[in-house]
Amino acid sequence: MDSRRVANTVLLRKLLLAVLLMFGFAWLLVPLYRVLCEVSGLNRVVAADALPEATASQPPVRPVTLQLDAMVQPGLPWQVRPVQSRLQVKTGQLIQLEYEMRNNSERQVVGQAIPRYLPAEAAAYVKKLECFCFRQQAFRPGEVRRFPVVLLIDRQLPAAIDSITLAYSVFDVPGQGRAP
Amino acid sequence: MDLASNTAHGMVSAHKPQGLARWLFATNHKDIGSMYLWFAFCMFLVGGVLALCIRAELFSPGLQFFQPELFNQLTTLHGLIMVFGAIMPAFTGLANWMLPLMIGAPDMAFARMNNWSFWLLPPAMTLLLLSFIVPGGAAAAGWTLYAPLSVQLGMGMDLTIFAIHILGISSIMGAINIVVTIINLRAPGMRMMNMPMFAWASLITAYLIIAVMPVLAGAVTMVLADRHFGSHFFNAAGGGDPVLYQHVFWFFGHPEVYIMALPAFGIVSQVIPTFARKPLFGYSSMVYATSSIGVLSFMVWAHHMFVTGMPATAQLFFMYATMLIAVPTGVKVFNWIATMWQGSMSFETPMLFAIGFILLFTIGGLSGVTLSVAAVDVQLHGSYYVVAHFHYVLVAGALFSLFSAVYYWFPKMTGRMYVERLGQLHFWWSLLWFNVTFFPMHFLGLAGMPRRIPDYALQFTDFNRIASIGAFMFGLGQLIFLVNILYSLRHGKTAPQQPWEGANTLEWQIPTPAPYHSFNPPPQLETAENGVVLSMRDSGQA
Numbered sequence: 119m120d121s122r123r124v125a126n127t128v129l130l131r132k133l134l135l136a137v138l139l140m141f142g143f144a145w146l147l148v149p150l151y152r153v154l155c156e157v158s159g160l161n162r163v164v165a166a167d168a169l170p171e172a173t174a175s176q177p178p179v180r181p182v183t184l185q186l187d188a189m190v191q192p193g194l195p196w197q198v199r200p201v202q203s204r205l206q207v208k209t210g211q212l213i214q215l216e217y218e219m220r221n222n223s224e225r226q227v228v229g230q231a232i233p234r235y236l237p238a239e240a241a242a243y244v245k246k247l248e249c250f251c252f253r254q255q256a257f258r259p260g261e262v263r264r265f266p267v268v269l270l271i272d273r274q275l276p277a278a279i280d281s282i283t284l285a286y287s288v289f290d291v292p293g294q295g296r297a298p
Numbered sequence: 299m300d301l302a303s304n305t306a307h308g309m310v311s312a313h314k315p316q317g318l319a320r321w322l323f324a325t326n327h328k329d330i331g332s333m334y335l336w337f338a339f340c341m342f343l344v345g346g347v348l349a350l351c352i353r354a355e356l357f358s359p360g361l362q363f364f365q366p367e368l369f370n371q372l373t374t375l376h377g378l379i380m381v382f383g384a385i386m387p388a389f390t391g392l393a394n395w396m397l398p399l400m401i402g403a404p405d406m407a408f409a410r411m412n413n414w415s416f417w418l419l420p421p422a423m424t425l426l427l428l429s430f431i432v433p434g435g436a437a438a439a440g441w442t443l444y445a446p447l448s449v450q451l452g453m454g455m456d457l458t459i460f461a462i463h464i465l466g467i468s469s470i471m472g473a474i475n476i477v478v479t480i481i482n483l484r485a486p487g488m489r490m491m492n493m494p495m496f497a498w499a500s501l502i503t504a505y506l507i508i509a510v511m512p513v514l515a516g517a518v519t520m521v522l523a524d525r526h527f528g529s530h531f532f533n534a535a536g537g538g539d540p541v542l543y544q545h546v547f548w549f550f551g552h553p554e555v556y557i558m559a560l561p562a563f564g565i566v567s568q569v570i571p572t573f574a575r576k577p578l579f580g581y582s583s584m585v586y587a588t589s590s591i592g593v594l595s596f597m598v599w600a601h602h603m604f605v606t607g608m609p610a611t612a613q614l615f616f617m618y619a620t621m622l623i624a625v626p627t628g629v630k631v632f633n634w635i636a637t638m639w640q641g642s643m644s645f646e647t648p649m650l651f652a653i654g655f656i657l658l659f660t661i662g663g664l665s666g667v668t669l670s671v672a673a674v675d676v677q678l679h680g681s682y683y684v685v686a687h688f689h690y691v692l693v694a695g696a697l698f699s700l701f702s703a704v705y706y707w708f709p710k711m712t713g714r715m716y717v718e719r720l721g722q723l724h725f726w727w728s729l730l731w732f733n734v735t736f737f738p739m740h741f742l743g744l745a746g747m748p749r750r751i752p753d754y755a756l757q758f759t760d761f762n763r764i765a766s767i768g769a770f771m772f773g774l775g776q777l778i779f780l781v782n783i784l785y786s787l788r789h790g791k792t793a794p795q796q797p798w799e800g801a802n803t804l805e806w807q808i809p810t811p812a813p814y815h816s817f818n819p820p821p822q823l824e825t826a827e828n829g830v831v832l833s834m835r836d837s838g839q840a
Contacts, residue, residue, distance in 0.1 A: 125482050126407050137512050144516025144546055148531060149540050158609070164537075230535035238607045254535075254798045289535030 133259045147163035164232065164252055169270065179273055187285035188217065188231075195223035196257075196288050198231070198297045201264070210273045217250065217265050217286065221257035228291040236283040243272040244282065254291050322417075327394045328812065330416050332711070334391025335704070337419055339780075341383030342697075344427070346773050348376040353735075353769040355752050356762050369752035370438035371454070375426065377441025378458070380556065382465045383423050385696045389561040390415075390472040392703050393500045395711060397476065399805035400494045400829055401511050402485025404818035407478035415471035422464035429454035429461075440750055442551065443517075445543040446534035450523045450604035450775035456525070459518045466511040471506035474510075480504075485804075487823030491585065494803050495578065496828030498585050499564025501585070503590045506553045509596075514550040517543065541606050542735060548599035556595045558692060562586060562659075562699035563630055566652045568803065569702050570634050573649035574641030575800035580633040581827035587626035587633075611673040618689045620670035624663065631660055636764050646798070647721030651702035654729050655695060662690025665740065680750075683743025689736045698728070700778065708783075709797040713811030714790030720782040733767030802830040 184207050186200035203217040221227055232252040235241040246252075250265035259264070270284070315323070324330050351372050355364050364372065372603040396414065398405055406412045429436040434452020437443065448455055480501045484493070493501075521543070530536025532543045571578045578584065600608060600616045609614075634656055643649070665687040669675050678684060700722070709718050738761035743749075747758045754762065795810045804823070808816055824832040 122482060126478050128480045129481060130408070130474060131510055133477060136508050137470055137474075140509050141512035141516055144513040144549075145520075147516075147546050148520075148542065149512075149550065151539070151545060155539075180384070232534045241607075287534075291535045 124158050138217050139187055139287055148270065155277045156271075164249075165246060166232075166249070166252060169245065169247065180275070180277075182271055182275065182279070183281040184213070184215075185281065185283040186215065186217075187283060188288070189285065190288050192255075192287065194229075194290050195221055195225075196229055196289050198286060205270065209271045209275050213267065215267050215269075217267060218262065219250070219257070219265065219288070220262045221260060223255055226256065226258055228254050228289045230254050230291050231286040231288045234285045234287065237279060238284070239276065240279055240282045243275040244284065245270045245272060245281075251286065319741075324416075325413055326814065327398050327406045327409070327412065328711075328814065329449075329664075329819045330406075330412050331391045331393075331395030331796065333416055334387050334394055336417075338388035338391060341379055341387070341423060343776070345379035345384055346776065347378050347559060348372050348379065350769060350773050353377060353766040356754070357766040358763075359754050359756055359759055361753055365754060366752045367435060368807065370440075370750065371436040373750050374437050374440055374443075378426060378437075378462075379423070380692070381441060381554070381838040382462070382469075383419070383426075385558050385692065385700070386469055387419060389503070389558070389696075390469065390476075391499075392565070392707075393476050393504075393561070394472075394699070396707060396805060397497060397500060398483070399710075399812060399816060400479060400803055401483070401488050401819045402804055402817050402823060403479055403483035404815070404820060406475045407483055410477050410516050411471050415468045415475065417534040418464050418468035418471075422468065422645075425457045425461040425464070429457040432457065442544075442547055443688070444547070445519065445521060445524065445540045448521050450531060450542075456522070456626065459522050460551075462518050463515055464516045469507050470511050473507035476500050477508070483820075485731055485820035485823050488804070488825055488829075491582065492825040492827055492829065494564075495559070495581070495588075496564035497585055497829065499560045499567070499588055502588050503557050503560045506557050506592055506595065509585065510550040510553040510557075513546060514554075517546040517550065518760040520546070534546065541603070544603050544606060545600070548602045551602065552599040553592075553595040555688075556591055558696045560591065562655065562696050564697045565703045565706075566634060566655055567630075567828065570637050571708050572798050572800040572802075573646060573652070573704070574638045574643050576637055576710030577826070577830065578633070578828040579636035579639075580629070581630055584633055586705055587629040590626045591623060594619065594626070598623065601670055601672075601675070604672045605679045617670055617672045621667060624667050627663055631656060632664075643798075644755060646705075647716070647718060647725055648702045648706035649727040650722065651698045651705065655702065655741075655793045656693030656727065658690055658729075658732070659790040660699065662687055662695060680748055681743035682747045682749055684738045685749050686739035686743060688734050689739070693736070694732055700723075703748070704783075706798075707805070708786070709793030710805055710810055710812055712787055712790070713793055714786050715793045715797060716786040716790060717782050720778055720785075724775060724778040724782065728772060728777060729777060731768045731772035735765050735772050736768075736788050738762075738764045738768075748797055763768050802831060804831050804834075807834055808829055 156294060184205040186203050186205070188198040190196045190198055197220040199268055201218055205213065205215065207213050219229070233246070233249070233251055235244060246267065246269045248268035249268060250267065314320070321333060324333065349363065352369070355362055355369055382449065394406060397403070432453050434456040436456055437448070437451060437458040439447040439451060439455070443458070480493070480497055497616070502517055520529070520531040524531050524533060524538075530538040532540045533537045534540065567578055567584060598616055598620045601620045604613055604616075666685065669678055669684065669687055705716055705721055708714075722807060742761050745758065747754055783815055792809050796806055797810070799808075819836075822835040
């Protein structure tokens with residue numbers, strides 16, 4: 119009977135270890151997810167892209183409509199708009215555009231813009247070289263600023279896509295009020 | 299409350315504590331099993347009432363009874379209570395009651411821990427229900443508690459997170475008990491590859507619980523940290539990603555689906571051979587199919603996330619992996635049908651529920667295969683088609699199998715027979731109104747009605763009316779079950795030791811009702827596949 123007790127305790131310890139390991143695994147998923155997204159290029163939305171090779175030497179090719187948009191969740195203090203909402207561009211061409219961001223509140227706020235693309239497949243082909251979404255932006259009360267965005271649409275863009283929408287959502291950075 | 303009582307069949311029924319202490323300090327697997335089952339049934343009624351509130355609101359377009367905020371709380375709590383309060387505890391309770399009897403163990407391996415794992419449930423469910431009355435109301439992010447909504451909600455969400463922590467600890471302890479009991483406490487002669495399918499299913503389920511409940515605990519702890527401790531796991535502005543939550547959640551969530559389905563497979567694999575009076579067809583393929591479902595369940599989680607913008611290669615991987623699960627599941631369904639083939643079948647209530655299970659679970663499985671097709675899922679995601687799908691596998695699957703199990707083992711547990719006519723009425727009533735409730739939801743989903751909304755476009759009215767009427771009738775029918783149980787506990791006919799002619803597993807070799815202490819010391823057995831007992835010696839019964 120005693121050996122059975124020991125066997126039970128040994129198995130109990132192993133199973134408890136499995137529970138702890140799986141709890142740890144849940145937290146491991148966080149860096150794992152980030153690394154996977156970076157390696158596969160799935161989630162490089164707020165980091166500068168490298169200029170595709172041989173871009174400068176080749177002429178622009180295919181015309182594409184670039185539509186610009188921006189949104190702010192209700193209750194947040196900003197107003198964001200693209201200066202131009204629609205551009206006719208070509209793949210392989212360096213494009214510069216502008217967004218205007220305004221702090222409508224009476225306090226200092228910090229915001230982070232997150233870009234989104236429609237159709238989603240286009241995301242991999244829009245290379246952002248300069249963007250206000252690369253860092254958090256601090257605003258004084260009532261401040262208005264214009265930000266340049268420099269991007270390029272890769273020549274490899276699938277032929278089926280002839281129009282791309284780039285939309286920014288601006289989020290509040292928790293612990294707002296501090297400069298980044 | 300006296301499910302476990304017995305009329306002292308010349309058995310060791312001494313040492314039975316009396317009164318409240320018997321339940322509060324219970325260490326007897328039969329007492330704890332009974333408490334689990336009653337608790338699960340109460341939660342089934344609570345979750346059912348929430349479901350009826352939902353169906354009442356959806357009877358007509360527009361807002362009748364509930365504001366959208368409260369409606370979302372109702373759907374969320376309905377899901378959480380049914381999953382964590384009703385189905386999972388019911389299976390754990392059945393495992394507690396029957397496993398030691400089926401494999402010849404004197405009790406569960408860790409009796410005191412068994413007591414804790416039950417008594418954690420009532421406080422957890424109290425926290426969950428309490429959240430309705432705190433400012434901001436209960437959690438309203440759906441049972442999946444997706445970020446960012448779950449990060450933004452009021453303090454009801456905190457109560458929900460703590461409730462899930464406690465429920466997780468409870469089910470992990472229950473699962474550890476089941477694993478250790480099955481691995482270490484089988485009676486001599488009860489080989490692993492001869493165990494009843496219910497024991498196999500409980501074992502694999504317990505492993506799944508041990509593997510994924512900690513992941514859920516991790517996910518909700520991250521939500522808690524995002525809410526209160528300034529972390530940004532799921533906050534895009536802080537460098538996090540809400541889609542990460544979905545990955546962590548569904549890494550738990552998909553195996554959870556099988557945690558609620560595998561024990562049902564186990565029950566049906568006991569009931570069908572008994573009433574077909576034939577051994578289970580393809581026992582070892584059944585064991586391997588159950589195990590492979592358990593393994594595959596870890597590789598398909600992202601099929602819940604086809605619309606998050608995954609790359610096509612990932613979609614294809616998860617789509618094919620999901621379809622692959624249909625293969626072992628199909629093996630099981632064919633095995634059950636082959637077991638019935640040319641059997642000498644009789645149709646008592648447990649058998650009816652088991653056959654109803656096979657029929658309806660297969661329909662739910664088919665709509666599951668439909669949903670697994672990524673291209674189709676993009677259209678059906680978040681629609682009522684999904685609601686129809688998972689109610690076919692959870693209500694007609696898990697719940698019907700539970701009814702089957704309760705009717706099947708009721709004589710062994712209580713020493714009395716249930717009322718057969720009421721049982722049959724309960725089955726046919728449930729079968730009819732279940733389909734009236736949930737079949738139209740397929741059409742609603744295909745037509746584009748989204749889930750989790752209190753209001754809908756006018757063209758959905760007719761099917762919603764049908765579903766609501768069905769739901770109320772289905773709910774009413776469950777009172778037949780309650781009446782049957784309550785009546786039979788006191789006035790049911792005395793059950794013989796062998797109420798079912800074809801039952802030949804170990805639990806039927808001991809007196810009815812099962813004595814308070816059984817198999818102490820364990821018997822010497824000679825067994826065949828699926829727990830069939832060929833001979834039993836030195837049982838300690840004499």
